[in-house]
Amino acid sequence: MSTQEKVKINKLPTGVPGLDEIVGGGLPEFSFNIIAGAPGSGKTTLAHQFVFANATPERPALYFTVLGESAIKMLRYQQQYTFFDPAKLPDSIRFINLSQVVLEKDLGAVLEEITKEVEKANPAVVVVDSFRTMVRKPQSEMDLQTFIQRLALFLASWQATTFLIGEYAEEELRDNPIFTVADGLFWLRQTAERNSIVRKLQIIKLRGQDSVPGLHTFRITNAGIQAFSRTFGLTARKRNPPGNRRLSFGIPELDKMLDGGVREGDSVLIAGSSGTGKSVLATQFIAEGIHHGEPGIVAVFEERPEAYADRAASLGLDLETPQKEGKLTILYLRPLDLSVDETMQSILDAVQKIGARRLVIDSLAGFEMALSPGFRADFRESLYRMIFALTGIGVTILSTVEVDESFTEFPFSTYSISFLCDDILRLRYVSIDGQLRKIMVVIKMRGGNHAKDIREYEITSKGVVILGKRLTNYQSLISGIPIHSDRSDSTDEPLLDAGIEHKT
Amino acid sequence: MTAAPGMRDLAHRLLTYEAVAAKTSEPAESATLRVYEKLRQSLSAFAGVAAFESLAFRALTQAKSEASGLWAVQVAADGSLRGLGESEPQIDIDKDLPGGFPAGEGGIILIARLLGLLHIFLGEALTASLLRVTWPVEVFDDRNSAHGRNA
Numbered sequence A: 001m002s003t004q005e006k007v008k009i010n011k012l013p014t015g016v017p018g019l020d021e022i023v024g025g026g027l028p029e030f031s032f033n034i035i036a037g038a039p040g041s042g043k044t045t046l047a048h049q050f051v052f053a054n055a056t057p058e059r060p061a062l063y064f065t066v067l068g069e070s071a072i073k074m075l076r077y078q079q080q081y082t083f084f085d086p087a088k089l090p091d092s093i094r095f096i097n098l099s100q101v102v103l104e105k106d107l108g109a110v111l112e113e114i115t116k117e118v119e120k121a122n123p124a125v126v127v128v129d130s131f132r133t134m135v136r137k138p139q140s141e142m143d144l145q146t147f148i149q150r151l152a153l154f155l156a157s158w159q160a161t162t163f164l165i166g167e168y169a170e171e172e173l174r175d176n177p178i179f180t181v182a183d184g185l186f187w188l189r190q191t192a193e194r195n196s197i198v199r200k201l202q203i204i205k206l207r208g209q210d211s212v213p214g215l216h217t218f219r220i221t222n223a224g225i226q227a228f229s230r231t232f233g234l235t236a237r238k239r240n241p242p243g244n245r246r247l248s249f250g251i252p253e254l255d256k257m258l259d260g261g262v263r264e265g266d267s268v269l270i271a272g273s274s275g276t277g278k279s280v281l282a283t284q285f286i287a288e289g290i291h292h293g294e295p296g297i298v299a300v301f302e303e304r305p306e307a308y309a310d311r312a313a314s315l316g317l318d319l320e321t322p323q324k325e326g327k328l329t330i331l332y333l334r335p336l337d338l339s340v341d342e343t344m345q346s347i348l349d350a351v352q353k354i355g356a357r358r359l360v361i362d363s364l365a366g367f368e369m370a371l372s373p374g375f376r377a378d379f380r381e382s383l384y385r386m387i388f389a390l391t392g393i394g395v396t397i398l399s400t401v402e403v404d405e406s407f408t409e410f411p412f413s414t415y416s417i418s419f420l421c422d423d424i425l426r427l428r429y430v431s432i433d434g435q436l437r438k439i440m441v442v443i444k445m446r447g448g449n450h451a452k453d454i455r456e457y458e459i460t461s462k463g464v465v466i467l468g469k470r471l472t473n474y475q476s477l478i479s480g481i482p483i484h485s486d487r488s489d490s491t492d493e494p495l496l497d498a499g500i501e502h503k504t
Numbered sequence B: 001m002t003a004a005p006g007m008r009d010l011a012h013r014l015l016t017y018e019a020v021a022a023k024t025s026e027p028a029e030s031a032t033l034r035v036y037e038k039l040r041q042s043l044s045a046f047a048g049v050a051a052f053e054s055l056a057f058r059a060l061t062q063a064k065s066e067a068s069g070l071w072a073v074q075v076a077a078d079g080s081l082r083g084l085g086e087s088e089p090q091i092d093i094d095k096d097l098p099g100g101f102p103a104g105e106g107g108i109i110l111i112a113r114l115l116g117l118l119h120i121f122l123g124e125a126l127t128a129s130l131l132r133v134t135w136p137v138e139v140f141d142d143r144n145s146a147h148g149r150n151a
Helices: A043-054 A071-078 A099-104 A107-121 A138-157 A177-181 A252-257 A278-291 A305-314 A320-324 A340-354 A364-370 A373-392 B005-024 B031-047 B049-066 B105-134 B146-150
Strands: A032-037 A061-065 A093-097 A125-129 A161-167 A184-193 A196-206 A215-221 A224-228 A267-272 A296-300 A328-332 A358-362 A396-402 A423-432 A435-445 A454-460 A463-470
Touching (some): A032 A043, A032 A177, A043 A061, A043 A071, A061 A071, A071 A093, A071 B049, A071 B105, A093 B031, A099 A107, A099 B049, A107 A125, A138 A177, A196 A373, A215 A340, A224 A340, A252 A463, A278 A296, A278 A358, A278 A423, A278 A463, A305 A320, A305 A328, A320 A328, A328 A340, A340 A373, A364 A396, B005 B031, B005 B105, B031 B049
Parallel strands (some): A032 A161, A032 A184, A061 A125, A125 A161, A267 A396, A296 A328
Antiparallel strands (some): A184 A196, A215 A224, A454 A463
C-alpha cells in the first residue's frame, strides 16, 4: 500500500495554548482518551477547553457528569474562565447527569444511557467526568474495564472523540488494564515544592501521533490551562544553518578581539563580578543591533525596564525610541513562582512578535531567582533547550552572569553552563599599581579566531572603552593580583590564536 | 428578603405560558406544577436529581417565608413537589394584569426563588440557556414582561 492510500487522521485543536505543539499538532479525531490526575490538577478544565474549542450545533459535545461535583457547581466555576462561552450551551454543549443511573443501576445501564444520548445527539465530543466514580464497589474494577472497552468501541464507531476523566494517584499508573484501552493518556500532576505549586503534564501515550515526550509545565490562569512545551513550539521551525555574518558590539576594539564580532546565531556569555560592566556591554550590544536594523529583546530581572533604559541613556544610548517603534522590547520578568518554561515562553513570544535578531538575558542569576524554587533544579536544562531553540532560528543570545571574584581561580560561571555558550567573554578586576582596574579576555569562541589578548578597559560615559594596549608587562593578570614584569612590548594589534591568521 | 422582581416577572411569564398551554392543549393542571415539573426534568437531567432536590428544597424554604400558603408543600427525594396541587389555584390568565400577580402567588414565589437560585449559581446567560431548552424564545422576550407591557 502506498503512502497516499493510508488513512489520514485529522488533528483537532485542543483549545489549550501550547498543548497542540505537545501532542504533535492536535488531538487525533475519534481517539479515546483518558485524563488522569489527582483532585485539583486541572482535568475538568482541560476537558472543557477541548469541548469549547470543538463543539458545534451540528456536532455537539455531550458532557456526562456522574457522581461528585454537580454540573451546576462545576459550571459556576468553569464559566469564570475566558474560554467559557455560555452561548454554546445547550446547542453545542450539553451536560447530562448520570448519577441516578449509577446509584440505582449497574454499569450496563450507564452504558445504555450513554448510548441512547449519543445516538440522539450524534456528538463530535463525549466527556465522562468522572468515570471512576461509576465504580462503587472495589471489586468491580473488572466491570469497569469491560465497560470502558465497550464504551470505547461504541464511541469510536459513532465518530466521537472521547475523554474519560479519572482521579488516579501516581502509583496507579503501572499495570492498569484500563489504560491499555485508551488511545491517549494525559497525566496531570501538581506537587508542592517548598512554597510553590508546580504543575506538570505528561502525555504518557498517544497513538498515531508524534507527541513531545517528557514533563511539560502548565499553568491554570483565568484563561484556563496554558501548557509550555519543552521544545517551546520551535520543533516545526526550520533551523537556520549558522552564517558567517558577524554582529558588532559597537566597540571596535572588542569586535577586533572577536575576529570581527559575534557570529550570528551564537550564544554569548559575559561573565564577571559585580560592577565590571556586564550590563553595559549587553546594552551596547543590543543598541548596536538596533542601529543596524536588527530588532532586539532585553530580558531583565534585577531592574525595571524604565531604569534599564535610563541607565542606557546615561551612556548615550537611546532605548526609548526603538521601544516606541517596536524594534526593542525590554521584558521585566520578576514575578516569583514562574516556571522556567513560562519565563522562556514569554521571551520567545517577544522574540517572535518583533522578529528579534538579538536577545540579551541580564542576568542568569536574576533569571534563576525569578523562578519558583521547584523549577530551579531544571534551570540549566531548560536554559539549554531555549538556547538551542533560539539560536537554531538564527537569534543571537547574549547572557550575563555574575561570578564571585576569586584570586585563586578563574571561574566562567556558577552554573556550569559554559558548554552551552559558543563564546565566552570574561571580565574581572585586577589590582595594578595601587588601583582596582578592569580587564577582559575572550575565553572561547566556537568556530572563530579570537584574540588571546588580555585588555584593560574602562566604563565611561560612552560605555565600555577598551584602552589602547594589551597588557604585556604583567604576569598572572587573570589571578587578579598580577606581578609586574619588565617586558614592555605592548602592541595595539590583538594577538590571535597561534597558527591562525587574523581574517579581516 | 423577597424574590427579585426580575425573577418574579420571569416566573410569571412561565406560569402564564403554561396556563395558556394547559387551556388549549393539555389537561388542566396547576401551572406552577407544570413549570416546576419541566424545571425538574430539565435540571435533573442536567445536574442530577440530588442537585435539583437540594435547590428545590432551598427555594421552597425561602418561598415559605414569603407565602404562608406554601406551608404544607414538600419536596420529595426525587425532587418532585408534594402538597401544592390541593392548595394552589389555577393561574387566571384573564387577571394577568400589570402591577400585581394573579392567583397562585405562592407558586410564582416558589418558581421565582428557584430561578433566583439558578441565577445566583449559574449567572444570567447560562440560566437563560437552560430555560430556552424547555420554553420557546418568545417567553423570554422582554416585550412580554410586566415591565415591557407597562412601557
